[in-house]
Amino acid sequence: MRERDDEWTGLMRSAIAGDSAAYHRLLKAVTPVLRAAARRGLARAGQPVDQSEDIVQDILLAVHLKRHTWDVTAPFAPWLFAIARNKLIDALRRRGRRIFVDIDDFAETLPGEAPAETASASEVAAQLQTLPARQRDVLQSIAVDSASIKDTATKFSMSEGAVRVALHRGLASLTAKLREQ
Amino acid sequence: MDTDQLIRTLAADNAHRARPVGFSLMLALLAAAPVSLLMFFTELGIRPDVMVAMRNPFFDLKFAVTLALAIAAIAVSLHLSRPEASLRGFGWLLLAPVGILSAAIGGEMMMPQRLPMMTRLVGKNSWMCLTAIPLMSLPLLAGALIGLRHGAPARPAVAGAIAGLLSAGLAATLYASHCTDDSPLFVAAWYTIATALVTAIGALAGAKLLKY
Numbered sequence: 001m002r003e004r005d006d007e008w009t010g011l012m013r014s015a016i017a018g019d020s021a022a023y024h025r026l027l028k029a030v031t032p033v034l035r036a037a038a039r040r041g042l043a044r045a046g047q048p049v050d051q052s053e054d055i056v057q058d059i060l061l062a063v064h065l066k067r068h069t070w071d072v073t074a075p076f077a078p079w080l081f082a083i084a085r086n087k088l089i090d091a092l093r094r095r096g097r098r099i100f101v102d103i104d105d106f107a108e109t110l111p112g113e114a115p116a117e118t119a120s121a122s123e124v125a126a127q128l129q130t131l132p133a134r135q136r137d138v139l140q141s142i143a144v145d146s147a148s149i150k151d152t153a154t155k156f157s158m159s160e161g162a163v164r165v166a167l168h169r170g171l172a173s174l175t176a177k178l179r180e181q
Numbered sequence: 182m183d184t185d186q187l188i189r190t191l192a193a194d195n196a197h198r199a200r201p202v203g204f205s206l207m208l209a210l211l212a213a214a215p216v217s218l219l220m221f222f223t224e225l226g227i228r229p230d231v232m233v234a235m236r237n238p239f240f241d242l243k244f245a246v247t248l249a250l251a252i253a254a255i256a257v258s259l260h261l262s263r264p265e266a267s268l269r270g271f272g273w274l275l276l277a278p279v280g281i282l283s284a285a286i287g288g289e290m291m292m293p294q295r296l297p298m299m300t301r302l303v304g305k306n307s308w309m310c311l312t313a314i315p316l317m318s319l320p321l322l323a324g325a326l327i328g329l330r331h332g333a334p335a336r337p338a339v340a341g342a343i344a345g346l347l348s349a350g351l352a353a354t355l356y357a358s359h360c361t362d363d364s365p366l367f368v369a370a371w372y373t374i375a376t377a378l379v380t381a382i383g384a385l386a387g388a389k390l391l392k393y
Contacts, residue, residue: 019195020196023192027188027191053184056184057182060188061191062393064191065199065393067199069202069264069332069333079265081265082264082335086264086333124187128182143187143189164197167190167197171194179392
C-alpha cells in the first residue's frame with residue numbers, strides 16, 4: 001500500500017511537471033481502485049453496480065480539473081480519496097440514498113475482485129452530445145479516434161492552441177453539466 | 182465513452198495549467214473591491230475627526246479586530262479549498278479577532294469612563310452598522326465565492342461561511358473608519374451581528390456555488 005501511494009505521488013509530481021505519459025499511467029493505475037470502491041458504495045446502497053463507471057468518470061474529471069489544489073509536497077492518495085469520496089457521496093445522494101461512505105473503501109482493494117480493463121459509461125457520453133459542435137468534435141477526435149492534438153488540428157484546420165482551448169473548455173463544461181444534472 | 186478514452190483525453194489536456202486558488206481569490210477580491218469602496222465613499226465616507234480619533238487606541242483597535250478577522254478568514258479559506266482539508270488545526274486562527282476584542286473590552290473596563298456601559302454598548306450608529314457592513318460585504322462576498330470556485334472544498338457550506346467572514350471583515354474595516362462608536366463593547370455587539378448575517382448568507386450561497 002505504502003509503495004503504491006509513493007508511486008502515485010511520484011507519477012503525479014511528474015505529471016504536474018508536464019509529463020503527460022506519467023499522467024496517463026497514473027490515471028490508469030488509480031482507476032481500478034476507484035472502480036472497486038464505487039462498486040462497493042453502490043452495492044451497500046442497494047444500487048445496481050453497473051452504474052459504477054459513471055461515478056469513476058465523474059471522479060476522474062474532478063481529479064483532472066482540480067489537480068491544482070493538490071500540494072506537490074503532500075502524498076497524493078489522501079487527496080485523491082477525498083475527491084473520490086465526495087463524488088461517490090454525491091452520486092449516491094443523487095440516486096436518492098443517504099449513505100455514509102467509509103474512507104477505507106478506497107484504501108484497500110478487495111481480493112478476488114478482478115476489475116474490468118475498461119468499461120463504458122453513459123452519462124459523460126450523453127452530456128458530450130450537448131456540447132457546442134467545436135468542443136464536441138475535438139473531444140471526440142481525441143477520445144474516440146485517439147487522434148493527437150496535432151492531427152486533430154489538421155483535421156479541423158484549427159491551430160494547435162485552439163484545439164487545446166476547445167479540449168479544456170469541453171472537459172470543463174462536461175463536468176459542469178454532470179454536476180447540474 | 183469508455184473510461185480508457187476519457188483517460189486518454191484527460192492526459193492530452195495535461196498541459197493546461199489552472200491558476201492557484203489564492204491567485205484567483207486575490208483577482209476576484211480586487212475586482213470586487215472598487216464596488217464596495219464606491220458604496221463607502223458615496224454613502225458614508227471617513228469620519229471628519231479622523232486625525233483626532235487616531236489618537237484614541239480604541240479607534241485603532243477596531244481595525245486590529247476587523248483586519249485580524251479578514252486575514253484569518255483568507256488563510257482558512259485557502260486551506261479549505263483543498264479537498265482533503267478540514268477546519269481542524271486551522272480553525273483556531275479565527276479566534277484571533279475574538280481574542281483581540283476580548284482584550285480590548287478588558288482594557289476598556291479598567292479605564293475610567295465618562296459614559297456608562299450601556300450607552301457605550303448601544304452607541305449611536307447601531308442601525309447604520311447593521312446595514313452598512315452587510316451591504317458593503319455583498320460585492321466582496323460575490324468576489325470571494327467566484328475566486329473560491331477554483332478550489333475543491335469538502336464542505337461547501339463551511340467554505341462559504343468562511344468567505345462570509347472574510348468579506349464581512351473587509352467591509353467592517355471600511356465601516357470602522359466611518360463610525361464614531363469606538364467602544365469595544367459596541368464592536369462586540371453590532372459588528373458581530375452584522376458579521377453573523379453575512380456569514381449565514383455566505384454559507385447558503387457557498388452550499389450551492391462551491392460544490393465541485
